Amino acid sequence: MNEALDAVSWVLLVIGGVVSVVSALGAVRLEGLFQxxxxxxxxxxxxxxxxxxxxxxxxxxxxxxFKLLFVxxxxxxxxxxxxxxxxxxxxxxGVYPLGVDREQLGRDLSDVIEGRRDRERPAEEDSTxxx
Amino acid sequence: MYGATALLLLIAMGxxxxxxxxxxxVFDRILAVNMFGTATVLMISVVGFMxxxxxxxxxxxxxxxxxxxxxxxxxxxVEINLARRTVEPVEGxx
Numbered sequence: 001m002n003e004a005l006d007a008v009s010w011v012l013l014v015i016g017g018v019v020s021v022v023s024a025l026g027a028v029r030l031e032g033l034f035q036x037x038x039x040x041x042x043x044x045x046x047x048x049x050x051x052x053x054x055x056x057x058x059x060x061x062x063x064x065x066f067k068l069l070f071v072x073x074x075x076x077x078x079x080x081x082x083x084x085x086x087x088x089x090x091x092x093x094g095v096y097p098l099g100v101d102r103e104q105l106g107r108d109l110s111d112v113i114e115g116r117r118d119r120e121r122p123a124e125e126d127s128t129x130x131x
Numbered sequence: 132m133y134g135a136t137a138l139l140l141l142i143a144m145g146x147x148x149x150x151x152x153x154x155x156x157v158f159d160r161i162l163a164v165n166m167f168g169t170a171t172v173l174m175i176s177v178v179g180f181m182x183x184x185x186x187x188x189x190x191x192x193x194x195x196x197x198x199x200x201x202x203x204x205x206x207x208x209v210e211i212n213l214a215r216r217t218v219e220p221v222e223g224x225x
Binding site for chain 2: 010013014016017018020021023024025027028033036037040043044047048051052054055058059060064067068070071074075078079081082083085086089090092093095
């Protein structure tokens with residue numbers, strides 16, 4: 001039983017390390033900020049979960065395993081908040097996702113910011129009536 | 132086996148550093164530093180278990196909180212400077 005737990009925890013640890021390296025490779029090699037964020041997120045979720053679960057199986061007391069679980073919950077909360085803030089301020093300062101029509105995205109974003117719905121869009125109604 | 136995980140995490144940290152040095156925009160650098168922080172949290176936990184001092188998990192917890200606060204602080208700083216136009220807005224897709 002103990003050997004089985006050890007084997008499971010070692011497999012989890014190695015999977016976590018490999019996922020971290022793959023995620024860092026994605027952050028280095030992918031094109032564009034948002035694609036890189038997609039790569040980097042993998043380490044925050046799956047990599048951290050695997051490494052911390054592998055460590056928790058090796059913990060001697062229940063309290064240490066609980067602390068590892070707490071670290072994971074904290075990481076899940078903070079990294080998602082940080083990613084949201086990063087993407088928001090990157091968009092606000094003019095970094096656009098690749099392959100996106102900038103003018104359309106700008107119109108959509110200003111609609112969202114000003115709380116307009118799709119139907120009531122005065123700028124487009126003006127342009128259609130003018131043509 | 133802890134050593135293998137620690138080595139893989141070190142490689143991941145080195146790659147994150149590479150992105151932080153190369154990143155064309157300031158947001159790429161912030162992303163890389165954030166990744167580096169996550170890898171450091173995992174690294175501290177692994178090293179704690181490797182040296183049979185699992186209480187290092189407490190330090191990993193504190194480090195996660197500090198890294199998050201640092202990321203948000205730098206992002207606010209960049210946003211405020213952009214709003215005041217002391218920094219040029221980013222041009223280009225990258």
